[in-house]
Every structure is written in C-alpha cells, then in structure tokens.
Amino acid sequence: MTRWLAEYAWLPDHAEPTPDVLIETDGGRITGVTPLTAGSRPPAGVEVLGDAVRLPGLTLPGLANAHSHAFHRALRGRTHAGRGDFWSWRDQMYAVAARLDPDSYLALARAVYAEMALAGITCVGEFHYLHHNPDGTPYDDPNAMGAALVEAAAHAGVRLTLLDTAYLTSTVDGEPLAGPQRRFGDGNALRWAERADAIPSDNAHARLGAAIHSVRAVPAEQLATVAGWADRRGVPLHVHLSEQPAENDACRAVHGRTPTGLLADHGVLGPHTTAVHATHPTSGDLTLLGDHRTGVCLCPTTERDLADGIGPARRMADVGIPLSLGSDSHAVLDLFEEARAVELDERLRTRRRGHFTADDLLTAATVTGHAALGWGDAGRLSVGDRADLVTVRLDSVRTAGVPPVGVFFAATAADVHHVVVDGRVVVRDGRHVDVDVPTELRDAIAAVTT
Ligand SMILES: [Zn+2]
Numbered sequence: 149m150t151r152w153l154a155e156y157a158w159l160p161d162h163a164e165p166t167p168d169v170l171i172e173t174d175g176g177r178i179t180g181v182t183p184l185t186a187g188s189r190p191p192a193g194v195e196v197l198g199d200a201v202r203l204p205g206l207t208l209p210g211l212a213n214a215h216s217h218a219f220h221r222a223l224r225g226r227t228h229a230g231r232g233d234f235w236s237w238r239d240q241m242y243a244v245a246a247r248l249d250p251d252s253y254l255a256l257a258r259a260v261y262a263e264m265a266l267a268g269i270t271c272v273g274e275f276h277y278l279h280h281n282p283d284g285t286p287y288d289d290p291n292a293m294g295a296a297l298v299e300a301a302a303h304a305g306v307r308l309t310l311l312d313t314a315y316l317t318s319t320v321d322g323e324p325l326a327g328p329q330r331r332f333g334d335g336n337a338l339r340w341a342e343r344a345d346a347i348p349s350d351n352a353h354a355r356l357g358a359a360i361h362s363v364r365a366v367p368a369e370q371l372a373t374v375a376g377w378a379d380r381r382g383v384p385l386h387v388h389l390s391e392q393p394a395e396n397d398a399c400r401a402v403h404g405r406t407p408t409g410l411l412a413d414h415g416v417l418g419p420h421t422t423a424v425h426a427t428h429p430t431s432g433d434l435t436l437l438g439d440h441r442t443g444v445c446l447c448p449t450t451e452r453d454l455a456d457g458i459g460p461a462r463r464m465a466d467v468g469i470p471l472s473l474g475s476d477s478h479a480v481l482d483l484f485e486e487a488r489a490v491e492l493d494e495r496l497r498t499r500r501r502g503h504f505t506a507d508d509l510l511t512a513a514t515v516t517g518h519a520a521l522g523w524g525d526a527g528r529l530s531v532g533d534r535a536d537l538v539t540v541r542l543d544s545v546r547t548a549g550v551p552p553v554g555v556f557f558a559a560t561a562a563d564v565h566h567v568v569v570d571g572r573v574v575v576r577d578g579r580h581v582d583v584d585v586p587t588e589l590r591d592a593i594a595a596v597t598t
Contacts (some may be wrong), residue, residue, distance in 0.1 A: 149174040150198040150571070152537060155209035156552045159183075160528040162517075163507050163552035165206055172534035176571040181529055196586070201538045203566055204334035206552045208510065209527050210270025210536025210569065211483045212517025214445045215386070215424050215474025217275055219248055222593045224479055228452050234392055234454045242328035242475075247596045253278070254296040256592040260478065261304030262583035267481055267561035268538035270306055270569045273445075274476070275359050275386060275519040277313035277332045279343070282332035286508065291347050291532035292307075298354045304583060305574035308519040309484040311386045312347060313359035314340040314366050314374045319400040322367050337366065344377065353570070357384040360416065362391075363399050363407040371414035378420065384522045385446070389423035391456055394426055401513050408433035408581060417442045422472065422520040427451055428461040434460070439465030444518050447476035458493045461502045472517040482561035487513045509556045539566035 150173050157169035159181065170182030220246045227237050228284045248256070257274075264272055274297050280286050289295065294310050301308035317331035318325050325333045332338040349356055358378040360366045366374060378385035390396055390407050408429060411417055417440035424438070424445045444464050451457060454477070465471060473486040480486075487509040496501040506582065515527030541547055541563045548587055550558040555566040567575035574581060 149179065152203055152207070152568075153200040153538070154203045156206040156536075157181075157529055158206065158510060158552075160530050163505065169207070169529075170200065170205070171529065171537065173568070173571050176535050178529065178531055178535050184328050194243055195211035197549055203537065205541045205543070205565065206555050207529070208268070208538045208540065209514045209529050210518070210534070210538055211268045211513050212521060212523070212527060213269045213272045213394055213420065213475055213483060214265055214472040214517040214520045215275055215447055215476045216264075216272050217243045217477065218300070219244055219253065219278065219596075220476070221260045221263070221481070221589070222596050223477065223480040224254060226597070230500045232464055232534075234456060237454055245278055245331070245597055246280060248293075250287065250303050252592070252595050254300050255588065256596065257297050257300035258303045258583065259585060259588035259592050261301050261308075262580050262585045263307050263589060264308050265304050265482060265567055265569070265574045266564060266578070266580055266585060268540070268564040268567055268569065269483060270536040270538065271309070271518055271521055271523055271526060272301065272306055273309045273311055273357070273384075273386065275311045275313055275388075277315040277359075277361055279334065280331040282328070282331050282486045283392050284325070284333060286343075290343050294347055298351055302351070302353055305460050305569050305572065305581070306353075307523065307526075307569065308354045309357045309384065309523070310343045310347065310354060311357040311359040311384065314370075315361040316340070316366050316370065318364065320364050320402045322393070332361075332365075337370035341373060341377045351469065355383070356381070357386065357522055359385065360387040361483040362388040362395065363410055364395060366548050368403060368410060369412060371411065371416050375414065375416045379418075382400045383420070384520060385416065385418075385421045386520075387411065387421065387423055389426045390428045390433070391425040391451075392430050392455050406430055407438050412436050412440065425451065425456070425459060425472065426464070427457045429460065434469070437464070438469050441468065441470070443470040443472055443516065445472045445474045445517075445520060446486070446490055447474045448486055448493055449474035449480040449482075452489070452493075453477065454478040458497055460496050461490050463508070465504070465508075470516045470519070471512045475511050482555055483513050484559050484561060487556050506553050506556050512558075535568060537566070537568040538564060541565050
C-alpha cells in the first residue's frame with residue numbers, strides 16, 4: 149500500500165480542489181481518499197503521515213487523450229508555415245505515413261506516448277489505420293502495426309485503447325484507396341473485422357475498440373458491420389464526423405443525408421460511440437447525437453491548426469452530448485490547452501465569457517475521456533478507481549499565485565511534475581522514469597522525415 153499526501157486534490161463532484169488530502173493506493177487502485185481538514189483530527193489509522201509521499205501542488209485524476217494519431221507528431225512544426233488547408237496538410241501527413249514500418253512506428257509511438265505521460269495523460273485512444281505495407285499487402289502478422297502501438301504504450305507507462313479503424317474507400321461515393329492510402333485498407337468491412345478479431349486482448353494496459361474512419365472511408369452499406377462488431381464485443385466505437393464542410397456536402401450529394409444522419413440510419417450512434425470533431429453539425433445532427441447519448445471528442449488545437457473551424461461545444465453539452473478531448477494531430481500535446489480552448493473558443497464565437505466551469509473542463513479531460521475509451525473505472529480520485537494521480541506544480545512561472553481552481557486556465561503540460569498510472573510512478577519530478585523523451589522524439593522523427 150502506498151500513501152500520498154496531496155497539497156491539493158480535485159475530488160469528484162467538487163467545484164474546486166480540496167487541501168491536504170491523503171490518498172491511499174494498493175494494487176493499482178485507490179483504496180482511500182481522506183481530506184485532512186484543518187483543525188480536525190485525522191481518522192484513526194492515518195495519524196502517522198511520515199511515510200506518505202508528499203505531492204506538492206494540485207493532484208488531478210489521470211487525463212485521458214481520447215483521440216490520437218501517434219505518427220502525426222512527426223509533422224509538428226513542419227506544416228505550420230505557409231498556406232494550405234486540411235487537404236494540403238493531409239498530403240504531407242501521407243508522406244510520413246508511407247515511411248513507417250512496425251519498428252520505426254514502435255520507436256516513434258513510444259516517444260510520443262512518453263511525451264503524453266509527461267503531460268499527465270494516463271490513457272490514450274489511438275485511432276489506428278496504418279495497418280499494412282505501403283503497397284497494401286498485409287505484414288506477416290497482419291496486426292504488426294497495432295502490436296507496435298500496444299508495446300509502445302507499455303514502454304511509455306500509459307494505458308491504450310487501440311481503436312482499430314476501418315478505412316476502405318477514399319471518397320463518399322466509394323472511390324478505391326490509392327497511393328499512400330492503400331496501406332490503410334482491408335478491402336471490405338468483413339475482412340476488417342476478421343483482422344481485428346485476431347488482435348490479442350490479453351494486455352492489462354491495453355484494450356481494443358473500433359473506429360470508422362469517416363463516411364468518406366466506409367461505404368454506407370458496410371457501416372453496420374463495423375458498428376455491429378463493436379456492439380457484440382461491447383467496446384467503444386469512434387468515428388471522425390463533419391470535420392470538414394466538404395464532407396457534409398459530399399455526403400448530402402451522394403446519400404441525401406448529413407454524415408450524422410447517415411450514421412444514425414446505419415446504427416452507428418449510441419452511448420458507446422464517440423464522434424470526433426463534429427465541427428460542422430446541423431441543429432438536427434446535434435439533436436440526433438444527444439438523443440443517442442453519443443459522445444463528441446473535441447480536438448481544439450488541431451481544429452485551430454488545420455483551420456477547420458470551431459465546434460459548437462456549448463450547444464453539444466446542452467443537448468446532453470458528453471464531451472471529451474483529444475490532441476489528435478499533436479501539433480500541440482497539452483490537455484490543459486485543449487480543455488481551456490473549449491471555453492475560450494466559445495468566447496471568441498459568442499463574445500461572451502463563462503460557458504463552462506473549471507469542473508466541466510476537468511470532467512471532459514478526465515472521466516468522460518476515460519469512459520469514451522472504455523475505461524469506466526478511471527478518471528476520478530475515488531475509492532475503487534484506478535490509481536492514476538497527476539500532480540501539477542503551483543509554483544512554476546505560469547502557476548505561481550494561481551488559485552488551484554484556476555489551473556485549467558493557467559497551467560501547461562510543462563507544469564505536470566508527477567504522474568502515477570495504475571499505481572506505478574511514470575513521471576517523477578518532471579522526468580519520465582524510463583524514456584529520454586526529447587532524444588527519442590528527435591531520433592524517431594528524423595528516421596521518418598529525413
Ligand atoms: Zn483524427
């Protein structure tokens with residue numbers, strides 16, 4: 149059993165952090181949470197605090213990064229100057245994708261996931277479609293690339309949900325995959341399911357989920373096959389949705405429906421489904437998503453970087469859509485920035501302040517994200533939950549003098565200085581315990597870009 153004494157801890161259903169909280173963990177679970185309120189006697193058994201590990205600063209539950217494409221990290225700083233849009237960025241992304249193999253992807257993803265651990269991310273949802281050789285033929289192990297990601301997460305000390313992605317066509321009207329997209333495809337949804345069924349599911353730190361890349365990439369008549377597979381397995385199903393107006397236009401032209409309407413028609417929406425982005429929904433789409441209790445994963449820094457637009461986060465929350473957060477392209481890898489952007493982007497749109505509380509942002513960054521990835525027992529500092537502790541400094545140049553409740557509006561990933569995942573220390577004093585993150589990032593990125 150380990151005892152941790154948090155200077156402040158943000159407990160469930162609290163509008164703001166609580167000072168002096170004793171957190172006990174055992175076997176990777178939280179076994180005790182005891183606020184030592186000033187002037188009161190500690191409960192029996194916790195009088196002696198000498199052996200407790202002190203956590204100066206604010207301790208949060210583990211942050212969940214609900215949408216990642218690990219290899220996009222190699223593009224950071226390389227695509228940001230000059231003109232262009234989502235589609236021109238995508239061409240640059242394909243050039244990196246074409247150079248990866250299971251060994252180089254393991255090295256890159258290990259470094260990226262370790263960067264996530266440094267940022268306080270204890271669980272990541274990897275939206276994985278880089279399945280095959282560049283010419284589209286399977287590796288000897290058809291799941292070698294997914295296995296590399298699972299191994300990378302183990303090295304980095306974070307949990308992973310491998311959202312194995314069906315990516316079958318290149319356009320809404322069913323153009324076949326060509327060029328760098330060929331390695332994404334399994335031919336049809338049944339063959340996708342066959343391959344996904346062969347992914348081992350015996351890792352303690354990794355779980356399997358499914359993804360539909362988008363309505364561009366899975367023909368309408370095959371959507372139900374992927375959704376049915378996820379439903380039978382009881383695993384999360386994610387889908388890129390309405391990231392671009394062009395996708396909406398193409399879907400209407402071919403199917404006479406919005407992408408959300410098409411997904412609803414084919415049984416894709418539901419409480420285990422998360423729509424990623426949903427930047428350009430209609431009012432009817434929002435109603436459909438809310439009625440089906442389908443989640444939305446917002447990726448504000450990527451949407452900002454790619455000039456995609458601002459998703460209507462407040463309207464989503466108002467119709468009952470659970471909101472989670474993802475760093476997606478990793479142009480920025482900082483869930484504090486993603487979280488505050490949900491509020492700040494809404495301010496830019498409406499020219500009013502105060503759409504989401506700090507607790508709303510914490511919930512999106514922690515418990516909702518974990519739930520969207522199929523880890524319903526993580527993301528809260530409560531007894532029985534996974535022992536994930538993320539401690540943020542309150543004495544850095546950014547956070548000094550900031551009240552703990554203001555951390556989501558002041559801190560950055562660089563202020564995370566202690567991270568525990570499933571009871572194991574992964575980051576100590578701002579350093580990853582196993583991975584030299586900057587060196588490994590530099591080398592892994594050089595290997596696929598030069
Ligand atoms: Zn994405």
